[in-house]
């Protein structure tokens with residue numbers, strides 16, 4: 001069986017020693033589409049901080065091989081998975097240059113009927129990251145269905161809306177931050193996985209939406225983010241424009257992101273950013 005929850009759940013994954021410097025941070029900001037008029041993202045002399053979603057690439061920065069889903073109790077073809085949800089808890093602002101140790105484990109395996117969801121958790125002194133991988137066709141093993149983390153948007157017009165155009169080359173840049181999944185570059189692999197063409201990394205969309213919130217409602221100060229969760233509700237193709245709607249609530253922002261040039265097809269749902 002490709003997933004054996006009895007072996008998988010709780011299993012420790014190899015630890016990693018992470019290190020990064022301003023080159024990695026600037027490359028990450030560029031990979032989210034930061035441009036020449038945004039010196040606080042692209043110039044070390046003007047940086048106001050590191051977008052905390054950098055945590056999602058800090059663990060894989062130097063990877064040059066595609067990610068694998070071969071872990072204790074799990075052996076799955078990469079073509080069958082998409083990133084389903086992402087959660088970050090930010091214990092401290094991320095420094096421009098840093099070093100820390102990361103420990104990872106398989107936190108849960110859920111049975112969604114037609115699909116399985118595998119949750120891995122990575123902890124460091126700076127952040128905790130939870131990745132949910134959605135595995136098509138691997139449900140039905142009699143496991144727990146797991147929680148449904150819903151974040152409803154308020155029943156009123158958004159307090160702010162931002163448009164973020166992506167570039168046709170966005171995924172080609174983003175993959176250099178350590179996710180070399182061919183799904184994002186190779187048309188043949190994308191077709192094999194059931195997509196008409198390569199799709200954008202979910203974590204690229206996740207970072208773009210965080211940047212939109214920081215720029216629009218947080219005065220450009222990335223260190224105000226204390227936590228961030230989102231569900232990847234639909235695919236984004238490189239070159240499309242994201243529309244991020246934002247609502248202020250007590251101690252947090254609630255967001256929703258859609259593809260403006262594809263009838264506002266939902267891209268990120270159940271999104272919240274908790275604030276310091």
Ligand SMILES: CCCCCCC[C@@H](O)CC(=O)SCCNC(=O)CCNC(=O)[C@H](O)C(C)(C)COP(=O)(O)OP(=O)(O)OC[C@H]1O[C@@H](n2cnc3c(N)ncnc32)[C@H](O)[C@@H]1OP(=O)(O)O
Nearest residue numbers: 067082083084085112134145148181201202232233234235
């Ligand atoms: C370890 C390292 C590994 C690295 C892996 C590789 C990482 C990257 O390279 C890969 C990527 O970046 S992929 C790009 C980003 N992701 C996407 O584009 C996915 C977009 N979403 C979809 O296609 C569908 O929503 C889809 C397909 C996700 C779900 O749609 P449906 O099948 O229609 O599901 P639905 O009927 O709505 O729901 C069934 C049950 O599943 C739960 N669920 C739905 N979407 C979920 C999601 N995104 N994440 C987690 N759970 C999800 C539903 O809640 C439901 O369960 P329940 O009834 O218990 O609530």
